[in-house]
Amino acid sequence: MHFWVFLLASIFSLIVFDPESFAAEPASFSPDKHLDRRIIDASGDPVRPVRLRVEIVKPFGSGPFPLVVFNHGANWAEASMKSPNDVGADFNMGVYYFLSRGYAVALPRLRGYGGSGGTLPDTGCALAALGRANAKDILAALSEVTTDPKIDATRIIVIGESLGGWNALAIAGEGDPRVKAVINFYGGIRSTACKAGDRALVDGAKSLGNGHRLPSLWLYGDNDRFFSRALWEAMYRAYAAGGSETELFGYGKYGTDAHTLLGQPYAIGVFEVKLEAFLKRLGFPTRITHQEFVPITPPPASGYAAIDDVDAVPFLNEQQRQAYREFLKKPAPKVFLIAEWRSVFVSAGGYDPMAIALANCEKEGLVCRPYAFNTDVVWTYPNAQPAATRFAAIGDAAAVPYLDDAGREGYRKFLKARSPKAFVITPTGQWAATSGSLDPTGTTLANCRKQNGDCRPYAVDRHVVWPENPARAPH
Incomplete structure (x- = not known):
């Protein structure tokens, strides 16, 4: 046989x-699902009047949904929000994390970005002052966002990345009773008007950390192109010295630049455990209610x-x-x-x-x-196959037990066949081989046993599976 x-x-x-396969940049970065989406023009800080463009996205449903205010970064906004009609939610995995858990998300655009009027103030190295000016704009716009009856204005979390994270920390110090927590994704700012940037960031973090007790979670990576680990650790220590309830999570290296975390489709796995624990501690929902927003x-x-x-x-x-x-x-x-x-x-x-x-x-x-x-x-067969052993090299036809010359020639042909494949032998020198089954071992053994009951697997794909101890050879 x-x-x-x-x-x-x-x-x-x-x-x-x-x-979109293999395009240099994907045309979109969003699930193939519809959102309850609208864009409004809201009033900014009344002391410095301006109209700010705000995108609001919600999962479909009656609500009311807790609200996340997500603040964008400067570099990202310049690259992704050149037109007033550009939308920011489609490029942010943090947004989809919260949509999947039943939150509404508001994305205010800073002065000069994405259809908003005005320009950002030039505060030089007074980086805390820049954050506070932006915070007043964002909180003023929030008053119009929360007129939506599907939004629960009593449960608000403020989040941001890069400059947006810095602005979120500034919002924490404004004492707005609607805001319950702050989440800072690699927050900070690099200003061309400030030569002593690292020192200014540490001093600014210290200033922002004084005088309030709002819980905050900081998330930074080791290979951030703007903020080194030593810098963000120093910023955190300076901020925490003010006595607020705050926590730092360093998520290590991510890709080629940890500063792009939220722009990567599978970023949620990096931060979801830490973020879920933070939200649970504050009584905010963490259960996934809209699976369509989770890759x-x-x-x-x-x-x-x-x-x-x-x-x-x-x-x-x-x-x-x-x-x-x-x-x-x-x-x-x-x-x-x-x-x-x-x-x-x-x-x-x-x-x-x-x-x-x-x-x-x-x-x-x-x-x-x-x-x-x-x-x-990530390939696995539906049915488990025998584990590889070190009995012999896969290409060593002379090592296969029991076979005569014709059997060894059959084994050499097996080596050239396409996977999935299996080669089985009997103590009487018979053999069988199969190519093309999702259960190569099971299929080959079944075919062999139709002719001879004592069939034993020797090789699967490119691995020898024959036991190293002959006494343990399968029967």
């Missing part, structure tokens, strides 16, 4: 890319193969291997999916590439399994 079974009955090659959680790395091992990817023909090589060159987020013997589905960029690729697969009426996500191979 020796035979091959190739499960190739429905082979065709189809490579599907989503429309699909990718499977964990499986260790099946190295990410750049093109030949290890199961089922692929040469055209599809080339698609995988192109996938490897693309920036994250990205996903590579496989429908057995039929097609690959690739998606990169955007809010939820996994969802995009799965949707494309579903349109074709196929069942797909993820092979790689970003830089990790």
Whole structure:
């Protein structure tokens, strides 16, 4: 008994890319879901009259929703909000974190940004003064935002990133009873009018920390291109010295620049545990009530193969291997999916590439399994396969027990076959091999046992699985 079974009955090659795949920058960064969205022009600080553009987004529902006021950064706003019609919510994973948990989110635009009038004041190295001027504008605009009956004006959290985080800290010192907490994502400001920037930030943080007791959570990364770890730790110590209830969370290195955290689709996993604990302590909701705003959680790395091992990817023909090589060159987020013997589905960029690729697969009426996500191979078989051993090198045909010359030649042919594949042997020198099953070991053993009951797995894909101790050989 020796035979091959190739499960190739429905082979065709189809490579599907989503429309935005592999673009240098995704055209949008939002889930394919509708928001209750409107944009208003609100009054700023009455002492310095101005009209400020404010975007308000809510999940659909009756509410009333607790409100998050999300304050943008200066560099990000310059790049992303050039037009009065540009929307800020679509580029911020912090916004989607709160939408998914049933919050409304208001995004006020500072003077001179995204349709707002005026210009930011030049305060030189008096950075606390800049924050306080912005805080007065934001709180004044908030009075018009909270006229919405779907917004609970008694439960407000103020959040910001970069300059927005700095402004959030300044808002904490204004004593507005509607604001219950502040969350600062890598807050600070670099002003060309201030040469002693680090010293000014520490002094400014000390000033902002004096005189109030509003709870705050600070979140910073180690490889922030604007604020080093030593600097943000010094800022935090200076702020906390004022006696407010505050907590610092350093989330380590993130990508190439921790200052871009909230602009990355899978950023929520970095901060959600810490943020959830903070919100729970203050009595704010943390349960996900709108799942549509949460990207699909990718499977964990499986260790099946190295990410750049093109030949290890199961089922692929040469055209599809080339698609995988192109996938490897693309920036994250990205996903590579496989429908057995039929097609690959690739998606990169955007809010939820996994969802995009799965949707494309579903349109074709196929069942797909993820092979790689970003830089990790996540592939697993539906049924567990025998673990690799160190009995022999996979290419050593002479090491395979029981086989005669014809059997070793059959094993050499097995080595050239495409994964998924398995090679099984019997103590009487018979063998069987199968290529093309999502359960290579189970399929090969079943075929072998139709002819001989004493079949034992020797190799699966590119791994020898035969036990190193012959006494433990499976029966």
